[in-house]
Amino acid sequence: MDRIEELETALTIHCAQADHIRVDDARRLTGPGLLWDRPGAVMDVFFDDIPASRVTRLWEHHARRVLDALGWQDEDLTHRVFSGGVNLAISAPMDQLYSAIFAAQTAWHFCAAELLGAEPGDFERMIADVKGVMAEEANPPLMALIKVAAERGVDILCDDDEISIGHGTGSRTWPFDALPAPEEVDWDALHNIPVAFITGTNGKTTTTRLLEAIARASGKVAGLTSTEFVRVGDDILDRGDYSGPGGARMLLRDQRLEIACLEVARGGILRRGLPTKAATAAVVTNVANDHLGQYGVNTVPELAQAKFAVHRTLAKDGILALNADDDFVRAEAETTRANIWWFSLDAQNEKITGARERGDCCAYLHGDSIFFFDGTEEQEVLAVGKVPLTMGGVARYNILNALAVLCLARAIGISFEAIRAGLAYFKPDATDNPGRCNEFAYNGARVFVDFAHNPHSIRAVCEALSALPAKRRFIMLSHAGDRSDQDISDVTATALNFKPDVIVAAELEGYLRGRELGEIPALIEQAAAANGFSADQIQRAASPSRAAAQILEQVAPGDIALLLVLSERGEVLRLLEP
Structure with missing residues (x-):
């Protein structure tokens, strides 16, 4: 033992x-x-x-x-x-x-x-x-190191196996059972690096990836943690859900790292807490109904409280970037004394106008361009049409994500030149942002693949794509069985904002979670019928990959298809390979 x-x-x-x-x-x-x-x-x-x-x-x-x-x-x-x-x-x-x-x-x-x-x-x-x-x-050597590290203003990260002092290029790691005495440590070689925490109900992964791309464009060795992997530069350290403190420690101990972009999910915050109190910046992208009912977080305002835990990670001069367009974010912001930089799609949002009057930094959309106000002057950063992630401006949720990243990038000292380069370079494809509204050409049709799974994210992508012209529209829907009948009906109704001509309801056999085969597709059909769709517009498929194949057999030039893929992602993407 x-x-x-x-x-x-x-x-x-x-x-x-x-x-x-x-x-x-x-x-x-x-x-x-x-x-x-x-x-x-x-x-x-x-x-x-x-x-x-x-x-x-x-x-x-x-x-x-x-x-x-x-x-x-x-x-x-x-x-x-x-x-x-x-x-x-x-x-x-x-x-x-x-x-x-x-x-x-x-x-x-x-x-x-x-x-x-x-x-x-x-x-x-x-x-x-x-x-x-x-x-x-008891571990007296650890407590001695913690005391001296605090005195020197350098971060210390602890887990069951290792202890590290400093971050990235300024870090050193020791086995838990072989710690040095404080006088044996080369303290002058140890330092913290810029660290940004990214949380929210939706947009976390995209925001994290975009910030890392901008950090790379600045010439720095950047790394990220996410629900998919931990990566430094082009090197993936490990795959899996690393949106908790374990992934952050893994990344921050890599001695190549110069800027850290940390995706933070609700579960990691509630289970173990966050790994540091030395972050340079943090962002809450938004707060919406998702994953309620665990650890005493039962309502959306309580979820906002959990997300706002990132403000407790900030160093003394750290920046908290907040979405001024989100009601729950604005309400919870009243409880924190953090140095807030607001961002908004509306230059006349009261949080933006108030920030400008006070001389606080903020970011906003004005006309067709993204702007940043540095407390004294505003600067046009880039036209939305030059930011591929926004799909010409129809993906307004990605304009918000770009504004969030603009705040984070400026907070950690990245130049406008690098920010512009990163925004213009980063694309909504399977290479830069896999699973987030990736576009493919198939038989003359535009096919979009998205891993959206909650009402907020589904609404955002469906409303964005509904603005694109199309001869016919196809959508693939599926739901996990642990959602209530009402939730399934509501999410289906939300997805119908896409205005589809054909709906394919896919079975998720591995996610029935107590339901019978056919039960969830039947609920999707009922919800579609209740929203005015006829029986001949609704089809069924035995799995997501079969549903995707079914749609791809029908699309023709000028059509648009949206595949909301919850499982069999690899199989679906292979169907779209040229």
């Missing part, structure tokens, strides 16, 4: 239970997140018919009692109430995060006993057990 497994299984803390209370496993927080900017542990407690105030009062009492008994008088506790439960958290030293889990569970043990009228365990004995784990987990 290795060290980590020993720590994870060191204690089993039993708590009083009841049907109306459910407690998820406590988890480590390694950095800034939804609740605060401190490492520690958090647990999610769900309940019915109990006042949340009673639970939080018990937590404040028992968690404080546990922290003090462990000798963690300098550590703190917090909570967050949501509909149906609470998040309960404690902070802890960075070398005691497994112990923090047991400390949180111990505190909850006494909360649950009092809530349910059960006999609690022996406090002194339970504290002694946690202290035993603390002694095993």
Whole structure:
């Protein structure tokens, strides 16, 4: 059994239970997140018919009692109430995060006993057990390095296997069990590099890729993390979903790296937190209904709170770029004191006019061009028609993404010359931006492939393509089975903004998630019929690749086809190869 497994299984803390209370496993927080900017542990407690105030009062009492008994008088506790439960958290030293889990569970043990009228365990004995784990987990060399790194203003990244100080070209990494003493470190060789975090419901990946392209155009070695891979320059370090802190650490430890572009998904923020508090800039592209119901994030405003955790990653002079056209972003912005740079499709948006009056930086669309205001003067950056990603201006969501990137690029010091070059070079194709409204020519028709899956992203791409002239329009639709009947109906109705002449409903056999074969295509047909489409306009296919082939057999010169591909992406793309 290795060290980590020993720590994870060191204690089993039993708590009083009841049907109306459910407690998820406590988890480590390694950095800034939804609740605060401190490492520690958090647990999610769900309940019915109990006042949340009673639970939080018990937590404040028992968690404080546990922290003090462990000798963690300098550590703190917090909570967050949501509909149906609470998040309960404690902070802890960075070398005691497994112990923090047991400390949180111990505190909850006494909360649950009092809530349910059960006999609690022996406090002194339970504290002694946690202290035993603390002694095993303690890492004085790590804490010494953290102290000196903070004094020198250089970032330190920690995980179970390695510790690194600095970023990219200014970094050095050591095995967790072979750390140097502070006086053995060449501190003059260590430094941070420009780091940008990108989050939001939609546009994260495109924005991340575009920023990296602009950073490359500036002559720097750039890298990115995403839901698909971690890459430095042209070198893919690993494939997979790396939109969490693990991917960020992998990228930031590569000694070739000069600029880091980090895509951040909701899950990574809520599970572990973010890896640094030394970011140069961050952006929230937008906030919309998607992936609700986990970790106590049940509403879109609560999702906005989670996305805004990126402001806690910012260094002292860091910049938070925000979408002034998004209601939820504007509302949540009222809760942060970050240095905000707004961007908007409307030069007369009140956030833009207000920023200009105050002398704050901002970016906006004016006429047919993208502009940046530096606090004193405005500069025309590029005509929208020269930005391929915008498809001649019809893809307005990509104009917003370009504005977001403009803010990030200026915040990390990239020149307008490089920004213009990157915007003009980056294309909406399978090479630069795979899966995001990629266009193919097939039998004289224009065929677009997009991986959009939520209502917000589907609406954006369908509305953009509906503006393009076409003799006939074809669309391929499919949905995963874990969406409700109403969600499937609503998303289908949204997709019909494309104004298709032919709809092909594809089965997703690998994503039925409890439904029967044929059930989801039937719901798509019902939604289409309810929106005025006739039976002869609706076809079925047994899979996405068969649906795509079915459409490709029918298209003719002058037609447009939109393939919303949720699975079998490789097979669909191969059908379109010349």
